[in-house]
Amino acid sequence: MKQAPTPTMSDELPMKILKIDNGIGLFRTKTDGEWIPIDKIDKTGLLKLLDLFLEHDVEMDSTEDCELHNKAQEIIYSNIFEKFENLGRNKSKFKDESARTYLEPIQKYSQSDE
Amino acid sequence: MIRVDLHIHTIPAPQEEKFEFDVQTLCSYVDDRNLDAIAITNHNLFDLEQFRTIELVVDCKVFAGIELDIEGGQLLLIDCKGDPSDFSTTCERLTSVAPSKGKPISVEQLKEVFGNLDDYILIPHYDKKPQLPPDAISKLKDFISAGEVSSPKKFVYCLNDDSRLVPVLFSDCRISANLTNLPFRQTYLACSEPTHSSIKACLRDKSKVALSLQEGSRTFQVFEDGQEVCTGLNVLIGARSSGKSFTLKRIAEAFDNVRHIKQFSLVQSDEEANEKRFEALLEKSYSVTSKDFLAELQEVVIDMLDVDIDADERALEDYLSSLLKHAQESERHDSYSAATLYREEQFQILEQDNLRELIASTENLIENIEFRSIVEKYVDRSALKQLIVALMTEYQKREEDRAKKSWINDLVSEVKNKLQFQSATTRIEEFDLYRFSLNRVKAEKFVEVVNLIRRKRTIARRSVQGFTVVAYTKNFEGAMELRKLCGRQIAFGDAFRSYSQPYKYLQELKGIHGIEAVEYHKYLVRIKFETLNKDGYPISGGERSEFNLLQEIQNARKYDMLLIDEPESSFDNIFLLEQVNNLIKQISREMPVVLVTHNNTVGASIQPDYLLLTTKEYEEEEVKYRLYSGFPSTTVLTDVDGRTVKTRDVLLGCLEAGADAYNERRITYENIED
Numbered sequence: 001m002k003q004a005p006t007p008t009m010s011d012e013l014p015m016k017i018l019k020i021d022n023g024i025g026l027f028r029t030k031t032d033g034e035w036i037p038i039d040k041i042d043k044t045g046l047l048k049l050l051d052l053f054l055e056h057d058v059e060m061d062s063t064e065d066c067e068l069h070n071k072a073q074e075i076i077y078s079n080i081f082e083k084f085e086n087l088g089r090n091k092s093k094f095k096d097e098s099a100r101t102y103l104e105p106i107q108k109y110s111q112s113d114e
Numbered sequence: 115m116i117r118v119d120l121h122i123h124t125i126p127a128p129q130e131e132k133f134e135f136d137v138q139t140l141c142s143y144v145d146d147r148n149l150d151a152i153a154i155t156n157h158n159l160f161d162l163e164q165f166r167t168i169e170l171v172v173d174c175k176v177f178a179g180i181e182l183d184i185e186g187g188q189l190l191l192i193d194c195k196g197d198p199s200d201f202s203t204t205c206e207r208l209t210s211v212a213p214s215k216g217k218p219i220s221v222e223q224l225k226e227v228f229g230n231l232d233d234y235i236l237i238p239h240y241d242k243k244p245q246l247p248p249d250a251i252s253k254l255k256d257f258i259s260a261g262e263v264s265s266p267k268k269f270v271y272c273l274n275d276d277s278r279l280v281p282v283l284f285s286d287c288r289i290s291a292n293l294t295n296l297p298f299r300q301t302y303l304a305c306s307e308p309t310h311s312s313i314k315a316c317l318r319d320k321s322k323v324a325l326s327l328q329e330g331s332r333t334f335q336v337f338e339d340g341q342e343v344c345t346g347l348n349v350l351i352g353a354r355s356s357g358k359s360f361t362l363k364r365i366a367e368a369f370d371n372v373r374h375i376k377q378f379s380l381v382q383s384d385e386e387a388n389e390k391r392f393e394a395l396l397e398k399s400y401s402v403t404s405k406d407f408l409a410e411l412q413e414v415v416i417d418m419l420d421v422d423i424d425a426d427e428r429a430l431e432d433y434l435s436s437l438l439k440h441a442q443e444s445e446r447h448d449s450y451s452a453a454t455l456y457r458e459e460q461f462q463i464l465e466q467d468n469l470r471e472l473i474a475s476t477e478n479l480i481e482n483i484e485f486r487s488i489v490e491k492y493v494d495r496s497a498l499k500q501l502i503v504a505l506m507t508e509y510q511k512r513e514e515d516r517a518k519k520s521w522i523n524d525l526v527s528e529v530k531n532k533l534q535f536q537s538a539t540t541r542i543e544e545f546d547l548y549r550f551s552l553n554r555v556k557a558e559k560f561v562e563v564v565n566l567i568r569r570k571r572t573i574a575r576r577s578v579q580g581f582t583v584v585a586y587t588k589n590f591e592g593a594m595e596l597r598k599l600c601g602r603q604i605a606f607g608d609a610f611r612s613y614s615q616p617y618k619y620l621q622e623l624k625g626i627h628g629i630e631a632v633e634y635h636k637y638l639v640r641i642k643f644e645t646l647n648k649d650g651y652p653i654s655g656g657e658r659s660e661f662n663l664l665q666e667i668q669n670a671r672k673y674d675m676l677l678i679d680e681p682e683s684s685f686d687n688i689f690l691l692e693q694v695n696n697l698i699k700q701i702s703r704e705m706p707v708v709l710v711t712h713n714n715t716v717g718a719s720i721q722p723d724y725l726l727l728t729t730k731e732y733e734e735e736e737v738k739y740r741l742y743s744g745f746p747s748t749t750v751l752t753d754v755d756g757r758t759v760k761t762r763d764v765l766l767g768c769l770e771a772g773a774d775a776y777n778e779r780r781i782t783y784e785n786i787e788d
Contacts, residue, residue, distance in 0.1 A: 039441065043431050054551060072441035075457070079437055082459055083547045090548060096468060097552060102417075102559040105410035109566035 017052055018060035018081060023069035025077035038077045053084055115327055116150035116308050119300045121190055121284035127157035133290040137171055140289045143296050144174050151308035153177035153192045162202035175308040180205055183218040187246030192235040194310035204228060221253045231257040235314055240279055241268040260317035265674035266325055266334045267705035270345045273320055273331055280320050298335045302327055336365050339754045341741055344724035347702035350710045352728030357739045358710045361728055362677045373673040375666050377680045392658050396643040403574045403585050404641040411567055412635040418560050419631055421553045433545035443539045450537035455529045461519035462548055469509050476502045557617050564616035567639050579664045582646045590640050604628050667697050675706045682713035695720045727751055727764050
C-alpha cells in the first residue's frame with residue numbers, strides 16, 4: 001500500500017489519518033480514535049486533520065492502490081488526499097516559512113527592559 | 115565706517131509671490147538705515163532701465179548686481195567694472211547658457227558668461243538657505259572671501275570661527291509699498307568710501323566687518339531709533355508697567371526666526387490641562403523613540419491586513435460543502451464532470467524568498483571587504499563562488515518551473531470553467547490549503563507579538579537637564595484613550611471590548627472608518643512617557659514647569675534669537691540660579707538672548723553682557739517711555755537721545771528694591787552670620 005510522502009519530524013510513529021478499508025474511505029482525528037467514513041467529514045474534522053498533518057508524521061492510503069466502491073466517497077477522498085499530498089510536498093517549506101513568520105518582532109519584543 | 119546692503123530685490127522672481135517695486139520705499143529704507151551703498155540683485159536677471167531710475171533717485175551708491183541660481187545654491191554677483199550697460203549685455207547671455215529657464219547654471223557656465231570673475235564681487239549664500247554647496251565654493255575660492263548669513267547669531271558664529279568665510283548680513287528684502295517693517299540686516303564695513311576696491315578689501319578681512327557702528331559685532335540694531343542690543347546675553351530690567359514685555363514684543367516682531375518665551379506661558383493654573391499639555395509635548399519630543407520601538411509591529415500589522423481567518427474559514431466551508439454536494443450528485447455526472455480536468459487542482463506557485471535571501475547572503479560573503487580575511491580563513495572563496503552559481507542555477511530552474519506552472523494554472527482554470535459551465539453538477543470551489551494554513555500561523559504569531567509588546571516594560575530612558583524621561587509600554591485602559599490618540603470624534607467602544615483578543619481587535623480596527631491602516635499598530639499598545647526628578651520620583655506640577663522651561667530654552671538653539679520674559683514669575687530662586695542661569699548663559703554664547711527680569715538672582719547673578727532699562731517717566735504731565743542701554747562695566751546707561759542714568763542705581767533700584775533696602779538686607783545677613 002503506497003503511503004503519501006511526509007517528512008519525518010521526530011521519532012514518533014507515523015499516525016494514519018486517511019485510510020481505505022474494504023473499499024470504504026475513512027478518516028480519524030486522533031490516535032486510536034474512531035474511524036469515520038470520509039463522506040461524513042465536516043469543517044471541524046478537516047481542521048483537525050490539518051493540525052495533525054502539520055504537527056505530526058502522518059500516513060494516508062493512496063487511491064492509486066485501493067479502490068473506493070462508492071463514487072461519492074471516491075470523489076471526496078481523492079480530493080482531500082490530493083490537497084494534503086500537495087501540502088506535504090511543501091511541508092518543509094511551510095515549516096521554514098512558519099518559523100520565519102514575524103521572527104524578528106518576536107525576538108525584539110521578547111527582550112526585557114532597555 | 116560705511117553701512118551697506120548688497121542684497122536687494124526690486125523685481126519678483128517667477129516662482130515667488132508677486133510684488134510691485136516702489137522706489138519711494140527704497141529711498142526711505144536707504145535714508146532710515148543711513149546706507150552708504152546698496153546693490154540691486156534680482157534673481158537671474160538685470161533690468162538696466164529700472165537700475166538707471168534707481169541710481170537717479172536714491173541717495174547712496176548703487177551697484178549693479180544679480181542673484182544667480184547656481185549648482186543648487188545662490189550667489190550674489192556685483193559688478194565692479196562700473197558699466198551697467200555692459201553688465202546688462204553680459205547678463206543677457208545667461209539665457210543662452212542656462213539649461214532651461216529658471217534652472218541653475220554650473221560654475222563653468224558662470225565663468226563662460228562673466229569671463230574674468232575678478233571683475234566682480236562674489237558673495238555666496240553661506241550660512242543661509244539655499245546654501246551654495248561647498249564644492250561650488252571650493253571651485254570659486256579664488257574669487258570668494260565673504261559669505262552671506264541670515265542672522266546676527268550666524269554672523270558672530272562665522273566671525274569667531276577661523277575656518278569660516280568673512281560674514282556679511284544683508285536684508286534680501288523685496289522693496290514694495292507693503293514693506294512696513296524695514297529690515298535691520300545690514301553690514302558695516304571699515305572703509306571711508308563705498309568704492310568697489312575698498313568694499314572688496316573689507317570683505318577679505320574679518321576685522322573690517324561689523325554689525326554695529328560703535329560696538330563692532332558686539333551689538334546690532336533692533337529698533338528704528340537706532341537702539342541696539344548685544345549679540346550675547348542682554349538683561350532687560352525696569353519697574354512694573356515700564357514697557358519691558360512691550361519692548362520684547364517689538365524685538366520679536368522686527369526679526370525672523372525668534373523664540374519668544376512669554377511670561378507665565380509655561381505655567382498654567384489648571385493642573386490637569388497642564389499635565390495633558392506636558393504629556394503631549396513629551397510624546398511629540400520623543401516620537402522617534404515610539405516610532406523605532408513600534409517599527410516591527412507596524413510591519414506585522416501591515417502584513418496582517420491580508421489575513422482574514424473568517425474569510426478563510428468560509429472558503430473552507432464552501433470548498434467542503436461544494437465537494438460533498440458534488441460527490442452526492444455522482445449519479446448526475448456527465449462527460450464534462452467526468453473529465454479529469456474538471457476536478458483538477460491548481461499548482462501552488464510558491465515564493466522564492468528563502469532562496470533569494472540565501473543568494474544575497476552568499477553574495478555578501480563573497481563581496482564583503484571589511485571581513486574578507488576572516489571569511490576566507492574558514493570558507494574557500496572558490497567554494498563560495500561555486501555555491502552561489504549552484505544557488506542561482508536552482509533559482510533559475512525554480513523560476514522556470516514557476517512560469518510553467520503559472521501558465522498551466524491559467525489553462526486549467528479556463529478549461530475547468532468551460533467544463534463546469536456545461537456540466538449539470540455542482541462545481542467544487544477552489545481552496546488553497548497552503549495559504550489557509552499559513553494564515554492561521556500568521557494570526558497565532560500576531561497574537562504572540564502583540565502579547566509580547568504589551569508586557570509593561572521600559573523601552574527608553576534619557577537624562578535631560580537633571581530629570582529623567584522614561585518611555586514605557588502600557589495597555590490602553592479604555593476607549594477614551596484610543597479616541598484621544600486618534601484626535602477625532604471616532605467611537606472605539608465596540609473595538610475596545612476585544613482589546614484583550616489582539617486578532618479580533620485588529621479586525622474591529624479595520625472596520626472603523628477614519629483611521630489609516632498604517633496607523634493600526636499605534637492602537638495596539640500605548641507608549642507612555644514619564645519624567646522623573648533627580649530622586650527618581652514622578653515630577654510635581656512645579657517641577658514639570660521647570661522641566662518645560664529648560665526644554666524650551668534648550669529647544670531655542672534652532673532659532674536665531676531667544677527672548678525670555680520674567681522666568682522668575684513661576685520659579686524658585688535656587689532653580690533659577692542653578693539651572694536656568696547656566697543654560698541661558700550657555701545659549702547666549704551661541705545666539706543673542708534678551709532676558710526680562712526684575713529678580714536679582716536672575717538679573718545680577720547671571721552677569722549679563724549688556725543691560726537694558728525701560729522707564730516710564732513723566733515730563734510736563736506727559737508719560738514718556740524710555741529705553742536706556744549699555745555694557746554693565748560702564749558707569750552709565752544711555753538712551754538713543756543721549757540721556758543717561760547711573761548703572762549702579764539702576765541695578766540696585768530694579769533688582770534690590772533700592773539702595774536702602776539693599777543695605778538693610780546686607781546688614782541683616784551680616785548680623786545673622788555674626
